[in-house]
Structures are given as structure tokens and as C-alpha cells.
Amino acid sequence: MTSSRPVPERGGSRASSPGLAVAAVARRLGVAPATLRTWDRRYGLGPSARTAGSHRRYTPEDVARLLVMRRLTLEGVAPVDAAQAALEAGVEELEAAEEASAEAQQDVEDEPDQDDAEDARPADSGPRPARAHLRAIPGGGEGRQQPQQPNGVGAGGSASGRVSAVVDATLAYDQAACDDLLRIPAHGDPAAWWTQVVEPAWQRVAQRTVLAGPGAVPEVVLATAVLHALRDFTEAFEQAMVAGGSPPANHPSRMRKIVLIFAAPDEVVPLSAHALAAALTAKGATVRIVTGPASTHRSLELVTMVRPAALVLATSQRRPDLDVVHAVHEGFPELPIVVGLSRDDAAGELPLAATVQRVRSFTGMLHEVLAVVG
Numbered sequence: 552m553t554s555s556r557p558v559p560e561r562g563g564s565r566a567s568s569p570g571l572a573v574a575a576v577a578r579r580l581g582v583a584p585a586t587l588r589t590w591d592r593r594y595g596l597g598p599s600a601r602t603a604g605s606h607r608r609y610t611p612e613d614v615a616r617l618l619v620m621r622r623l624t625l626e627g628v629a630p631v632d633a634a635q636a637a638l639e640a641g642v643e644e645l646e647a648a649e650e651a652s653a654e655a656q657q658d659v660e661d662e663p664d665q666d667d668a669e670d671a672r673p674a675d676s677g678p679r680p681a682r683a684h685l686r687a688i689p690g691g692g693e694g695r696q697q698p699q700q701p702n703g704v705g706a707g708g709s710a711s712g713r714v715s716a717v718v719d720a721t722l723a724y725d726q727a728a729c730d731d732l733l734r735i736p737a738h739g740d741p742a743a744w745w746t747q748v749v750e751p752a753w754q755r756v757a758q759r760t761v762l763a764g765p766g767a768v769p770e771v772v773l774a775t776a777v778l779h780a781l782r783d784f785t786e787a788f789e790q791a792m793v794a795g796g797s798p799p800a801n802h803p804s805r806m807r808k809i810v811l812i813f814a815a816p817d818e819v820v821p822l823s824a825h826a827l828a829a830a831l832t833a834k835g836a837t838v839r840i841v842t843g844p845a846s847t848h849r850s851l852e853l854v855t856m857v858r859p860a861a862l863v864l865a866t867s868q869r870r871p872d873l874d875v876v877h878a879v880h881e882g883f884p885e886l887p888i889v890v891g892l893s894r895d896d897a898a899g900e901l902p903l904a905a906t907v908q909r910v911r912s913f914t915g916m917l918h919e920v921l922a923v924v925g
Contacts, residue, residue, distance in 0.1 A: 570600040570608020579614070580621050581711045582755075587617070594634035596620055615645035622648070625751045630758075710747040717752040721773045722759065729776035735784040737791070741829040742917055749777055749826065750913070753867075774820045781829045788832060800837065808924050810838045811859040813845065815871035823891070823913060824865040830917050836924055847878035854879055854886070861887045861923040865916060870897045880907055887923045891916045 577584040591597030596616055598607040609617070616637040623633035640648075713732065720728035735744055756769050763769070789800050812828055814821030821840070828838040841853060854862065864876055876890055880902045888907045892898050898909045910916050 570598065570610055571614065572606070572608060573598070576609045576614055576617065580617055581715050582621065590617070590620065590630075590634065594620075594631070594638070596634055596637060611649065612645060615648045616640060618648040619644060624758075625754060710751075713748050714751045714755065717748065717773070718755050721752070721756050721769045721776075722761065724767055724769070724772055726772055726775065729772055730779055733776045733780045735780050735829075737784075737787055739784065739833075741781065741784060741826060741833055742914060744780075745823070745826040745830065746913055749822070750867075753777075753822065770820075774822060777822050778820075778825060781825050785829050785832050808837065808860040809857060810836055810861050810863060810920055810924060811854065811857055812838060812840045812863045812865050813850070813875055814841070815864070815866035815868045816845070816875075817872065818866055818868060821866065823867050824863075827863065827865045827913065827916055827920075831920060834917075834921055836921070845875065847874050850875045851878060851882050854883055859886070861889060861920055863916060863920055864888070864890045866891060869894050873900055876907065877902060880904060889916055889919045889923075 571579075573584045573587050577587055580587075587597075597613070598609040599613055600608045600610045619640050620630075620633050620637040623636055624630055628636070717729060717732050720732060733744075733749065735741060753770075753773060756773055759769070761769055793799055810828075810831055812824045814824040821842075824840050828840050831838045839857070841850070845853070862879055864871065864873070871892075873890070876888060879886065880888060884904065885906060890901060890907065890909050891911075891913070892901070892909050893911055901907055901909055908919050910919055
């Protein structure tokens, strides 16, 4: 695909800036060089400058468009749509993308240009110097030896560095490394942990085409580590609450304002539902997740039995089945219902009622539910 994007007039500093090789840009964005080549081949987001030796190089504008592409894909936008938005981005959006990545760009420019040799560096050649924007070596110790900050992202490095380490460990089928990297500290923030680390890592793993052996599924490795981390965190949190004098989780006083979380019917591993439950628990809410088959009839029975203060449909699907939402709203029109939908066209399928709230993000779901249950 050949790009037809316009080339805006730039100041001297941008026009005279030396181009970057694919490996340097890949390090800056936290993706593999092969991903950049795919974006070039499929969407026209490739290098537009050439050196004297006819080597293609990424200009600052090329990198800015890739930063827009990267941000949108991490937010759940389809790659083809993200690429189109990046190609059509105006001067202000490109400059905003560059400013947001200024520190990372300086790191890359300070390094010698090693082209693709860096990406081919063998895993057993020893750890590289610790830098936030380098991808972790599969099976290496860079990720798991980092101390943790309260939000669980990791001290001494950015969230993108932790995401890369998690992806590397997942693709290496290193369950122990994934468990260590995703452990949530006692006073951590499950919401920040999910949005800054787990969700981007899950999206990156889902985009990979892998030739695996029998029983080797990268998504299972990552999902197992995520569920372990959430279970360990909530158990430790509840134990600390009881030790501090609060009633246990099943005490009637805590069950009066319970939040009931449903996942979409076809979502095999509803990680976002479990992450939302942990984030609400950390805020003092009582939460239960509906697992297993839940027809509309069974869902109505559960709501009748539990009498929740709010019901949530938490899903990562772009167009989930909304039958449960319609059935519960018809049976309990006064019950607050929060639905996470990233796409605007899917929102048109929701019931039109003040008690049914659509939100676009995980953070939005968390805030809406807390506003209901206090």
C-alpha cells in the first residue's frame, strides 16, 4: 500500500533531523521491527526518507504518525482504522504525539544506531542496560527484578517497559515470570494495573500470530497470571479488612449493596470483569461475578435472589450480546445498569433509559459503579 498522506510544511529542526532505522523506531514504540514492516506494507505507515546509500529511514513526521497508530491500537481501535486516522492526522495531533513521547525520543537519539542487529540479539548474551523503552529479553530477569510502585506498574521504568516484559514472558510460555511481573502489591491499584499493563499486554499478544506446539497457548499463560494476581490481591485485601475490624465479605451488612458483574455470553475468559471486581473491592465495594452459562431466565433469577445495588456488563468485546441487559432492565427498570461499550454504533442497541448507562472505558465503568454504590 502506498501512502497518499500530505506532507505538511515543517520548521528547520524537523526537516533536518536525521532519519531513524526501523530498529530504533521499534524500540521507541515498544513493538517488534516486524510489526513496523507490516504497518508499512499494509497501511503505508513506513519510512519516507532515504540515506545516501538508499537505506530507508523514518522522519520525525513518520514517527509521529506511528505514535498515533500505536496509541489508537492500544486503546482498542482496529489497526486498519487506526492506520487511517494516523495517515490523516493533522499537524497539531502529530506535534502532540511527539511531545507526549519526547523523553522516549531522547533516549533513542542518545543510542548508537544499530539497525536490526539489536532485535536479533540472542537471549543468552546477558542482560542489556536497563532502559524503559527497550523490549525485555524473553526469559530474562529484567522484568521480574523490578521493584513495584503502589499502582503495580513497576518502579524504575515506564508502563510500556512492563508491558513489553509481560508480552515477552507470555510468548516464551514462562508462567513464573508472568506471575512475578503481574503481581499486585498489597496497597496497589488494580484499575491502574489493568489499564496500564494488562490490557495493553493482552492486546499485543492477541495481535501475534504464533506457531505453537501442543498445549502451548500464549493467551492462557497471560490469563492464568492475571487471574492469579487478582485472586491473591483480593484475598489479601479482605484479610486486611477483617483484621482491621471490618465484617467478613459474606456478612449481611456488606451484602446489602452488592454489585453483580456479568460478562458477555461468548467471552470465554472475562478478564475485564474480574479486574473490575478487584478494583471495586479495593474501593470497599462488595462484588460478585456471574460465571458459567447465564441465560436471560437464569439472569433474572440471580437478580431476584441477590437484589444487587447495581448490575454491570463488563466485556472487552466490541459488539457484545445485550440480551441480559434488556431482560434485566425490563424486569427491574429501577436497577442501575452500567454497560462497557467502546463502539458508538453498538451503543444504539442499549435500552433508552436513565438507569442504563453506557461507558467507553474500564475507568468509566469503575467511576459509574462507585457513583451508584457510594
